[in-house]
Amino acid sequence: MISEEEIMARSRLFPQLALFGLLILALAGVVGAEPGETTDPAARRYRILMLLWRGETEVEAGFKAYIQEHNLPFDLIIRNADQNSANIPALVAEARQLKPDLVYTWGTPLTLGVIGPYDQANPARYLTDLPVVFTMVAYPLESRIVPQLASSGRNVTGTTHTIPAESQIKAIRAYRPMNRLAAIYNPTEPNAVINIGELRKAAHRLNFELLAQPLPLDANGRPDANALPGLLAQLAAREPQFFYLGPDTWVSDHRQTITEEALRHHLPVFTSVDRPIKDSAVLMGLVAPYFHMGRFTAFKAEQILIERRLPQDLPIxxxxxxxxxxxxxxxxQLDLYPPLAILNYAEVIE
Incomplete structure (x- = not known):
């Protein structure tokens, strides 16, 4: 196709050619555009495939609220893995077929199953060509989802809800003195094992004893829920000042039994995750609220789709x-009231 400059040059000889040629250029611009394509990112609609681990949570409520409040042109396609890693390959296959503008993943097992470790991201098995934003990944570095928080180095970014271990311990000690902390954990869940490792490091630095008890496994290799009352009794007998609930899916699923047993032994429970706050006998916690996590993740989706930022340019x-x-x-119930100073900044649930 001749250029606009050529048309103008020739118009000196053939004035009628200028108008005709510029019209051709304008029509070519219209015809050459893809159907539905626009130069304004906010003028089209975007499809987000939301891959969930255990159905919709407060995180997704926050994600949707941000979209609605900011009137973002996002259409959500929601799928659920039902806490079963065997379902992930089918979700990956569907993502390839649907080709959404963005894929959203919830939690460490699902995220790893969808995009793989950063140093083993086989395109035949994992999504590598679609942008991905993850959320609720407790330890993205230790689980090898990203090599560094500043950049994933690939088509991925996300949010994490984990609070530094030292901040958690300071929050506990603001409530009452603590030199002995009890915890149980699922030894088959990577996040739980990593978290206990972080607490062990904090125990060494901050001078407290960590009583960390792995859950016994049944014949199928799963944690045995029947062992909970006995484990809590053993730990309570060692007189810790607090019992700890951290980022451990199995423990969180059994939070009501655990907190009720702890309460029976007059053992206050601290949590570093939002889920147990609402419906179990937790005394206090320092948490990243799920609803706010969802809003923050939606903000990153907005950066990718509307602002045209590359995921690898956005920090985790x-x-x-x-x-x-x-x-x-x-x-x-525990006759253990918070110091007055805490009431100046704490959210108190009556």
Whole structure:
């Protein structure tokens, strides 16, 4: 096709050619555009494939709320792995078929199953060509989802809800002195094992004893829920000042049994994750609220789709502020009330 400059040059000889040629250029621009394509990112709609691990949570509620409040042109396609890693290959295959504008993944097992470790991302098995934003990944570095938080080095970014171990211990000690902390964990869950390792490091640095008890496994290699009352009794007999609930899916699923047993032994429970706050006998916690995590993840989706930022250019981040929560009904049952100074900044649940 001749250029606009050539048309203008020739128009000196053939004036009628200028108008005709410029019209051809304009029509070529229209015809050459893909159907639905626009230069304004906000003028089209984007499809986000949301791959969930255990159905919709407060994280997704926050994600949707941000989209609605900012009137973002996002259409959500929701799929659920039902906490079963065997379902992940089918979800990956569907993602390849649908070719959404963005893929959203929830949690470490699902995210690893969809995009793979950063140093073993086989395109035949994992998604590598579609942009991905993950959330609720407790330890993205240690699980090898990313090599560094500043950049994934690939078509991936995300958010993490994990609070540094030292910040958690300081939150506990703000409530009452603590030199002995009890915990149980699922030895088959990588996040849980990593978290206990971080607590062990913090115990060495901050001078407290960590009583970490792995859950016994049944004949199928799964944690045995029947062992919980006995484990709690053994730990309570060693007189810890607090029992710890961290990022451990199995422990979180059994939070009501665990916190009720702890309460029976007059053992206050601290949590570093939002889920147990609402419906179990937790005394207090320092958490990244799930709803806010969802909003923050939606903001990253907006950066990718509307602002046209590359995922690898966006850091993996957590919230800039965490929420200190105290549950007064549990404090009354334990006769263990928070210091007045905490009430100046804590969210108190009555």
């Amino acid at each position: 981040e957590t919230l800039h502020r965490f929420t200190y929560i105290v549950k007064l009904p549990v404090a009354r």
